[in-house]
Amino acid sequence: MKLVYTGKTKNVYELEDGNYLLAFKDDVTGENGVFDPGANTVGLTIEGAGRAGLRLTKLFFEVLKEKDIPTHYVDANIEEATMTVKPATVFGKGLEVICRYRAVGSFLRRYGLYVEEGAELDAFVEVTIKDDGRQDPPISEDALAMLGLLTKEEYQVLKNLTQEIGGVVKEELAKKGIDLYDIKFEFGRVEGGQIVLIDEISGGNMRAYKDGQYIEPLELEKLMLL
Amino acid sequence: MKLVYTGKTKNVYELEDGNYLLAFKDDVTGENGVFDPGANTVGLTIEGAGRAGLRLTKLFFEVLKEKDIPTHYVDANIEEATMTVKPATVFGKGLEVICRYRAVGSFLRRYGLYVEEGAELDAFVEVTIKDDGRQDPPISEDALAMLGLLTKEEYQVLKNLTQEIGGVVKEELAKKGIDLYDIKFEFGRVEGGQIVLIDEISGGNMRAYKDGQYIEPLELEKLMLL
Numbered sequence: 001m002k003l004v005y006t007g008k009t010k011n012v013y014e015l016e017d018g019n020y021l022l023a024f025k026d027d028v029t030g031e032n033g034v035f036d037p038g039a040n041t042v043g044l045t046i047e048g049a050g051r052a053g054l055r056l057t058k059l060f061f062e063v064l065k066e067k068d069i070p071t072h073y074v075d076a077n078i079e080e081a082t083m084t085v086k087p088a089t090v091f092g093k094g095l096e097v098i099c100r101y102r103a104v105g106s107f108l109r110r111y112g113l114y115v116e117e118g119a120e121l122d123a124f125v126e127v128t129i130k131d132d133g134r135q136d137p138p139i140s141e142d143a144l145a146m147l148g149l150l151t152k153e154e155y156q157v158l159k160n161l162t163q164e165i166g167g168v169v170k171e172e173l174a175k176k177g178i179d180l181y182d183i184k185f186e187f188g189r190v191e192g193g194q195i196v197l198i199d200e201i202s203g204g205n206m207r208a209y210k211d212g213q214y215i216e217p218l219e220l221e222k223l224m225l226l
Numbered sequence: 227m228k229l230v231y232t233g234k235t236k237n238v239y240e241l242e243d244g245n246y247l248l249a250f251k252d253d254v255t256g257e258n259g260v261f262d263p264g265a266n267t268v269g270l271t272i273e274g275a276g277r278a279g280l281r282l283t284k285l286f287f288e289v290l291k292e293k294d295i296p297t298h299y300v301d302a303n304i305e306e307a308t309m310t311v312k313p314a315t316v317f318g319k320g321l322e323v324i325c326r327y328r329a330v331g332s333f334l335r336r337y338g339l340y341v342e343e344g345a346e347l348d349a350f351v352e353v354t355i356k357d358d359g360r361q362d363p364p365i366s367e368d369a370l371a372m373l374g375l376l377t378k379e380e381y382q383v384l385k386n387l388t389q390e391i392g393g394v395v396k397e398e399l400a401k402k403g404i405d406l407y408d409i410k411f412e413f414g415r416v417e418g419g420q421i422v423l424i425d426e427i428s429g430g431n432m433r434a435y436k437d438g439q440y441i442e443p444l445e446l447e448k449l450m451l452l
Contacts, residue, residue: 110360126368
């Protein structure tokens with residue numbers, strides 16, 4: 001088992017059968033010791049955070065499997081905090097795809113002239129480039145095509161998958177009386193070129209609210225896994 | 227004649243026949259006394275700057291008129307530094323539409339991970355919101371539709387017009403051996419809903435280079451009006 005990548009919150013190992021193993025760490029992103037899923041630096045270590053994130057990820061990936069929505073998921077070992085996944089290549093050096101149901105975060109910071117905080121957005125999809133040094137800038141469908149990151153056809157697939165998966169997560173949260181405000185995903189291409197959901201779906205990937213109150217990622221994981 | 231708007235570089239008066247008069251000022255945008263067309267504050271006053279901008283604007287708007295490309299232009303009075311235009315309403319509180327032929331400026335700052343400085347871009351179009359307080363953020367076709375600023379059909383019209391007009395300006399500059407790197411336009415709706423080019427097309431709207439050297443807006447105007 002060979003370590004191929006050391007990430008902020010996960011390490012990635014290559015397995016002998018060609019699959020990969022994601023090892024979830026207890027490190028979470030944030031600044032000055034405060035957990036902030038949107039941050040680009042590791043802020044603190046919380047015991048059990050990796051396992052909690054994996055348990056929620058497993059829950060969602062298994063729901064997606066039942067619905068025949070393509071992901072890189074093979075299986076998960078909660079005890080060891082690892083997830084086995086199929087090999088996939090990201091677009092360029094990685095994109096994040098965001099699905100928004102409410103105007104908060106960077107959407108509100110950008111478009112506050114035209115939208116009120118918390119206003120409903122109709123499963124609005126936008127793509128950002130993973131580039132810490134440039135603050136993960138948003139990028140348009142045309143720019144993605146021009147820079148050779150994603151064809152127009154692939155963009156449509158990505159957008160549809162994002163709205164479909166966002167809808168599944170929203171529905172699961174709603175069963176516990178929790179509102180999904182926004183969620184970010186990563187996608188990749190597997191053998192043959194099919195676009196699939198990769199990475200994780202944990203508290204750190206989304207903003208969730210209950211009775212109008214923001215729920216911290218670890219609290220969200222607790223509520224969802226009760 | 228009633229003053230209806232005081233802008234950074236122009237004042238706008240309403241005429242009795244329903245048209246508007248744009249009075250070009252000698253104030254130019256910039257910071258710390260340096261002319262920067264991309265800046266959001268008035269940086270300095272340069273004698274003759276208003277008239278030079280208007281002369282170049284007149285040149286381009288008259289070429290566009292010959293080509294039957296719709297604009298708000300009626301006529302111009304160089305001596306008085308004024309331009310008469312048809313009434314038009316902007317989209318929301320105003321959008322800027324940029325056409326890029328080379329990767330410089332904010333495009334390079336955002337997408338430098340995937341593009342080299344000065345790389346050729348194929349008349350790439352992007353829209354930004356006029357919002358000084360939020361640093362004129364870029365906005366996607368989907369977001370423009372969702373926020374009610376522009377329908378998908380209008381977006382296509384805007385994009386096509388932008389590439390067409392950008393091409394006209396590029397060609398005019400090429401006649402003097404000058405390369406157009408990028409240019410920004412404003413559009414509006416006239417009576418009946420038709421989308422037309424509004425505002426001005428002067429040195430301050432574009433980045434132009436000659437023999438690989440950036441040409442200042444006032445120098446560009448001199449070269450173009452020789």
